[in-house]
Amino acid sequence: MTEFTLNAQARTDLGKGASRRLRHSANIPAVVYGGNQDAQSLTILAKEITKLFENEAAFSHVLELNVDGAKQNVVVKALQRHPAKGFIMHADFVRVVAGQKLTAKVPVHFINEEAPAKKGGEISHVEAEIEVSCEAKDLPEFIEVDLANAEVGTIIHLSDLKAPKGVEFVALAHGDDKAVANVHAPRVAPEAEGAAE
Numbered sequence: 001m002t003e004f005t006l007n008a009q010a011r012t013d014l015g016k017g018a019s020r021r022l023r024h025s026a027n028i029p030a031v032v033y034g035g036n037q038d039a040q041s042l043t044i045l046a047k048e049i050t051k052l053f054e055n056e057a058a059f060s061h062v063l064e065l066n067v068d069g070a071k072q073n074v075v076v077k078a079l080q081r082h083p084a085k086g087f088i089m090h091a092d093f094v095r096v097v098a099g100q101k102l103t104a105k106v107p108v109h110f111i112n113e114e115a116p117a118k119k120g121g122e123i124s125h126v127e128a129e130i131e132v133s134c135e136a137k138d139l140p141e142f143i144e145v146d147l148a149n150a151e152v153g154t155i156i157h158l159s160d161l162k163a164p165k166g167v168e169f170v171a172l173a174h175g176d177d178k179a180v181a182n183v184h185a186p187r188v189a190p191e192a193e194g195a196a197e
Contacts, residue, residue, distance in 0.1 A: 005064040006052055008042040028088055032065060032074055034102075035095030042067060049088055053079070059129075060106040062096050062136050073136065075104045096136040103170055105129040106140055108180065112148035121152040121183040130158070130180070131170040138166035145180055155182045 008030065026046045033039035052058050058076070065074045074093035082089055096102060107129050116123055130143050145161060157179055158172045171178050 003064065004052060004055075004058050004061050005066060006044060007048060007066045008044045008068075010068055011041045011043045028090060030091040030093065032067070032072070032093040032095060035072075035097045035100075037095065040067070044091065046088070049091060053088065056107055057141050060104060060139055060141050062139065063093070065093060075102055075136070075139070077104075099135065101133050101135055102139075103131055103133045104139060105131050107142045108145055109142045110145045110147060110181065112146055115148045116150045116152065116154075116183040119152055120185065121150070122186050123147065123150075124182050124184065126179045126181055130161075132163070132167050133170050133173065134167040138164065140164045140167055147181070147183070150181075150183045152183055152185055156180050 011029070027043045028046050028049060030042040030044050030049075031039055032042060052063075060075075062073050062075055065072050073096040075096060077092040077094045079088050079092075080090040081087065094102060108125070108127055110123070110125065113123055132140065132143075134140075143161060143163075145156060147156075150156065157177045158169045159177045161169070161180065163169055
């Protein structure tokens with residue numbers, strides 16, 4: 001298993017102006033909370049957090065957050081990105097406590113996408129990530145969606161997916177059987193249009 005570490009410094013200078021100044025100095029503001037401790041405001045080097053999240057697996061792994069030499073295990077709760085440029089502007093982390101469940105968003109990996117295409121179907125990905133609830137030791141790197149047997153007209157819901165052992169889909173637990181993908185007929189059939197003329 002890959003080890004993910006991130007260095008941070010505690011910060012006391014809070015507010016919008018302080019956050020703006022941080023970003024101008026190639027740092028980003030962050031907060032870590034949970035684990036029966038007070039929330040802590042942090043500063044992280046922008047290039048370090050950007051490099052970490054170039055690896056998709058970092059989103060669904062327990063990270064080692066080193067705050068001024070004190071290490072703690074955390075998971076990403078949310079990243080705020082610039083709406084146009086896409087760079088990270090703020091990060092929220094949640095402390096991991098052994099034996100306590102946590103919620104995290106895990107990427108969806110679609111496999112066998114060529115199968116529906118051979119049957120004349122097109123695939124629409126509805127969800128790129130799924131929120132899961134589990135202990136840190138059970139946190140999956142991704143959720144796999146197999147489209148091998150998907151027919152045209154099929155909608156794949158959360159309830160159609162097999163959750164890994166110890167993992168629960170948060171939306172499903174709240175009665176929301178979200179669509180994850182659907183296979184539909186192509187919107188335009190150019191050959192058919194030509195034949196009609």
